[in-house]
Amino acid sequence: MDSIDIEGTPKTPSVSFEAATGKLVIKGRSIPENSIEFYKPLVDWIDKYAAEAKGTVEVNMQLEYFNTSSSKCILDVFKKLENLHNKSVADVVINWYYEEDDEDMLEAGEDYQSILKLPFKMVEVGSQE
Amino acid sequence: MREAIHSLYEKAVKGNVVLSFEGVITSDLLDNVFAEAEDKLKADNEQPRVIKKVYNILVEALQNLFHHLETPPDEFFVNSEFKKGSHYAFFCMTKENQGVYRITTGNFVKNLTGYFLRDRIEQLNYLSQDELKDLYKIVLNNDEFSAKGGGGLGFIEMARKSGNKFGFELLRQNKDYSFFVLEVLIS
Numbered sequence: 185m186d187s188i189d190i191e192g193t194p195k196t197p198s199v200s201f202e203a204a205t206g207k208l209v210i211k212g213r214s215i216p217e218n219s220i221e222f223y224k225p226l227v228d229w230i231d232k233y234a235a236e237a238k239g240t241v242e243v244n245m246q247l248e249y250f251n252t253s254s255s256k257c258i259l260d261v262f263k264k265l266e267n268l269h270n271k272s273v274a275d276v277v278i279n280w281y282y283e284e285d286d287e288d289m290l291e292a293g294e295d296y297q298s299i300l301k302l303p304f305k306m307v308e309v310g311s312q313e
Numbered sequence: 314m315r316e317a318i319h320s321l322y323e324k325a326v327k328g329n330v331v332l333s334f335e336g337v338i339t340s341d342l343l344d345n346v347f348a349e350a351e352d353k354l355k356a357d358n359e360q361p362r363v364i365k366k367v368y369n370i371l372v373e374a375l376q377n378l379f380h381h382l383e384t385p386p387d388e389f390f391v392n393s394e395f396k397k398g399s400h401y402a403f404f405c406m407t408k409e410n411q412g413v414y415r416i417t418t419g420n421f422v423k424n425l426t427g428y429f430l431r432d433r434i435e436q437l438n439y440l441s442q443d444e445l446k447d448l449y450k451i452v453l454n455n456d457e458f459s460a461k462g463g464g465g466l467g468f469i470e471m472a473r474k475s476g477n478k479f480g481f482e483l484l485r486q487n488k489d490y491s492f493f494v495l496e497v498l499i500s
Contacts, residue, residue: 194344215347215372217340217379249365251372252466259453285362288369288474295446299454 185236188229196222197247201229206241206274214250214258223257230264237274241265246281247289259296266302281307314386314486315393318419321484321494322403325417333405337395338382343375350406357408367414367499370474371406373467374416374497378402382420386490389421414499419492427483427491434495437468438478445473475499 185203192198197212216222243265250258262278269276280293290306297304319335326333331353332346350371354364382402390397402420409415422430440448449469472479480496 194348215376217343217376249369249372251369251376252470253376255453255466255470283361285360286365287362288366291446295450295453299450 185233188226199226201226201233203233203236206237206239208241208243209246210258210261211244211246213248214254216251216253219251219253219257223254223261227257227260227264230261230268234264234268234271234273237268239274241268241274241276243276243278244281245278245293250292255292259299262296262300262302266300269302276302278302278304279307280304281309284308284310314389315391318385318389318492321419321482321492322405325403325419325494325496326405327407329408331406331408331414333403335403336401337399338375338379338402339400340379343379346375347372359412363412366474367406367416370471370497370499371416373471374418374495375404377467378404378418378420381422381426383422383426383490385421386487388487409498412500416497416499417494419494421486421490422493424485424489424491427485427493430493431481431483433468434479434481437472440472442473442476445469449473471497 187203188199188201190196190199192212195213195216197210197214199211200207200209202208214222245258265276265278268274278296280296282289282293290308293304293306322335332350334342334346347368351364351368354367359367382400384398385401387397389401395401402418404416404418406417407415437445449466452465452469468479475497477498477500480498482494484492484494486492
C-alpha cells in the first residue's frame with residue numbers, strides 16, 4: 185500500500201502516513217476554506233489501511249492552528265482510527281501535541297479525547313517563540 | 314444605501330486600527346490578511362498565546378464572511394465604486410485598552426438568515442463557558458455538514474475562545490436584505 189506524503193502550505197498541514205511503519209503525522213496549520221477536499225483522501229487512506237494494519241499505529245497530531253471546518257474532518261479521521269482500534273485490528277495511540285502556553289490547543293485535544301474511545305496522550309512542547 | 318453602509322464601516326474603524334478592509338472578499342485577499350495580521354501581532358510583541366487566540370478568531374470570522382455573505386441588492390451599487398453583483402463586505406481589527414482586540418465584520422444577509430443569526434447569537438451570548446464547551450462537542454460530533462462546509466461550529470468556537478459576548482446589529486435594508494454587523498471582543 186502506498187504511503188501519503190503531502191507538503192504543508194500556509195493553509196494546509198503536512199501529512200505523512202506510512203503504511204509500513206504505522207506512523208501517521210499531521211503537522212502545521214489547517215485553515216483551508218474547504219477542508220473536506222483536503223481530508224477526504226486521508227480518511228479514504230485509513231479505510232484501505234484497515235485491511236493491512238497491525239501492531240501499533242502511532243498518530244502524531246502536531247497542529248499549530250486549525251479552523252472549525254477542519255475540526256469536523258479531523259474527527260472523521262479519528263473515527264476511522266477508532267474503528268481500527270476497537271475491532272482490535274491494531275493498537276492506535278494518538279499523541280496530541282500542544283505548545284506550553286496554548287491552553288486552547290490542549291482543550292481541543294481533550295474535547296476529542298472525551299468524544300472518542302481511543303487512547304490519547306497530551307504532549308506539551310516548548311513554545312517556538 | 315451605499316453611503317449608509319459605508320458609515321457603518323467608518324464607525325467600526327476607530328482607535329488603534331491593526332487592519333481594515335472594505336470591498337470585494339476573495340480567498341486570495343483573506344490569505345493576505347491572515348499573513349498580515351500574524352506579522353503585525355508578532356511585531357507588536359504579543360504573547361504567543363494571544364497571537365494564536367486572535368488569529369484563530371480572525372480566521373473563523375473572515376471565513377464565515379467568505380462562506381455566507383450575500384451579494385448586495387442592486388440598489389447598493391447605485392453610485393458605488395463596486396461592480397454590480399460583487400461580493401462586498403467589510404471588516405476591521407483594532408486594539409483597545411488593556412490588550413483587548415476587537416474584530417468587526419459587516420455583510421449583507423437575506424432577512425430570514427438575519428433572524429436566524431440573531432436568535433443564534435442571543436442564544437450563544439446566554440451560555441456559560443462550560444455550556445459552550447458542551448455545545449461545541451455536541452455539534453462537532455453530529456454528522457451534519459452544511460453545503461458550505463462550515464458545520465455550524467464557527468460561532469460557538471468564537472464565543473468560546475473570545476471569552477466575551479458578541480455584539481451585533483441587524484439592519485433591514487429592503488424587503489429581502491438586511492445588513493449584519495458582528496463584533497467580537499477578545500480579552
